[in-house]
Amino acid sequence: DIQMTQSPSSLSASVGDRVTITCRASQSISFYLNWYQQKPGKAPKLLIYAASSLQSGVPSRFSGSGSGTDFTLTISSLQPEDFATYYCQQSYSIPKTFGQGTNLEIK
């Protein structure tokens, strides 16, 4: 199985901050990397697919980059509704695997 490791596991930030979350794969996954946002009691929501493509309807303050083993999710200016848990997920091989999550909290 491909292991996905996110850092940090938790992060405190303020409204307006620029935030970056990192995801590292245990082997190369090309650009087959997706990012999701999950709020308490809700299903995950797709933000970014194929490492850098913004899902329809997702605000442009979200962006993704990377290829191979190292990827980043950046939120350019945090909004109050962005405080949530973020997961990366690889779709390169079976079984599809997720990172452990990054909990983004209000400072």
Next chain:
Amino acid sequence: QVHLQESGPGLVKPSETLSLSCFVSDDSISSYYWSWIRQPPGKGLEWIGYISYSGSTNYNPSLKSRVTISLDTSKNQYSLRLSSVSAADTAVYYCAREGIRGSTYYFDYWGQGTLVTVSS
């Protein structure tokens, strides 16, 4: 906009079989791949497996011996069966559609999730 809705018992006894269904609101069930994903309380996400529009399946090796996913296009639904459950199978179970763009796949539509507790 496709909607997915899980249904099934919220309580299952240890050693019994967990059975859930996911209703898909439109005919896209005949065109995509359909997954089950679970999340133990307070923990991360685990992919269980998928079934394609043609009925082919692929399962997480960690669960493969206990999992069956089936498809009923006439009812616009697909189902999960997980046998010999234990407390470790207690989780919120999500159904999700696997969208595709080129060669890349992603979970673009999700059900709201249903909590299944394994307890006697």
